[in-house]
Amino acid sequence: MGLPEIIIDLNKIRQNTETVLALARPFGIEVVGVTKVFLGEPRIAGAMLAGGVRMLADSRLENLFKLKQAFPDVPLMLLRLPGISQVEETVRLAKVSLNSEIRVLEALAAEGRNQGKVHGVIVMVDLGDLREGVWPEDLPDFIGQVLPLEGIKLQGLGVNLACYGGVVPTEANLGRLVELAASLEEKFEIRLPVISGGNSASLPLLLEQRMPADVNQLRVGEGIVLGRETVKRQIIPGAAGDAFTLRAEILEAHEKPSVPIGEVGQDAFGQVPAFVDEGRRRRGILALGRQDVPTEGLSPRDGRLKIIGASSDHLIVDLSGASELEIGSVLEFDLSYGGLLGAMTSPYVHKRYI
Known part of the structure; x- marks a missing residue:
C-alpha cells in the first residue's frame, strides 16, 4: 500500500472501548459507539462491538447503510437530525434517531406505520450550546404533540454540548436535563427510559464522579478512537491515544x-x-x-x-x-x-x- 497512509490499530480501539465502558458502568450509563469520524468503517466499528458497545451511531445515512450491511442485528442510531427527505431511509436503517422538529416527527410516524415499525425517537433539548434542540420552555408543548403520534415511540431526552457553542457539560446543565425529564414524566404520566447526556465532553464528569444521577446514555466517538475526553483533550486513564x-x-x-x-x-x-x-x-x-x-x-x-x-x-x-x-x-x-x-x-x- 502506498503513502500517505493511516494505520489503524484495531486492538487499541477495542481496548479504548473497554476502558470507556468500565468508566461508565458504575453509573449505569450505556455507551453508544459513534462511528462518524471513520465513515462507519465496519472493521473499526467491529472493534467497538468487540469492546462491548451494543449500539452504534452515525450522523450519515450512507454510513448507517454500511453498518446495517455488516451488522444486521446491531441497533443503530442516527445522530444528525433527519430531514423530511430522509424519513424513509431513517426508519429503514436506524432503530433510533435524534429529533427536534414536529413536522419531521410526524413524517417519521407516518413512515413507521408504512413500514410496519415503531421508530424510536430521542427529543433533543438545547441547553445553551445553540446547535440542535428544543428550547426548554417550549418542551412541554412539544412533547404534548409528540406523544399521540403512532409509528414512533418517545424514548427520552438528549442534549448536545461542547460542539458548536463549546458549552461544557456540568452537573448543572445535565442536572437540568434530568429535571426536565422528570417534569415531563409527571406532567404526562409517562416514563422516559433514556436520558442521553451528550458526547465525549461528558466523560470528565465520570472521571470526577460528578455525573448527575439518571443520566444513562452517552454517545462517545473521540473518547474511544483517540482515547481522550474533549473538554481539555486529556487522555483517559487506561486508554491509548495512538490508535x-x-x-x-x-x-x-x-x-x-x-x-x-x-x-x-x-x-x-x-x-x-x-x-x-x-x-x-x-x-x-x-x-x-x-x-x-x-x-x-x-x-x-x-x-x-x-x-x-x-x-x-x-x-x-x-x-x-x-x-x-x-x-x-x-x-x-x-x-x-x-x-x-x-x-x-x-x-x-x-x-x-x-
Missing part, C-alpha cells in the same frame, strides 16, 4: 530562506500569509496536503520537527533539527479529531489495519 498513525514520505529536503522572496499576495486558499524570518532552514516537502488533512490537525511524533504550512498537495516541515532525515524518509503524525476526520475521509490517504 491511529498518519505516515507521509519526504519528497524534497533543501535548505532555503524562511521568508519568501518577492511581493507576497494571496496564497492558493485566498489568504495573505505572514512569515517570521528565522534565517535559512532545512525544509522538507511531504506528499500530504490540505486535500488530505487540515494542517492544524497534525502533530509530528518527532519533537524535533515543526510544521511550517501546507498547500493542497504538499506539507512543509522544518527538518533543521533532524539532519538524518532525507528523501524517502517517512514521518509519523498524531491526529486531532479534525485531522482524523480529514484523513479517513480522503480517498488519497490509504488505510492499513493492524
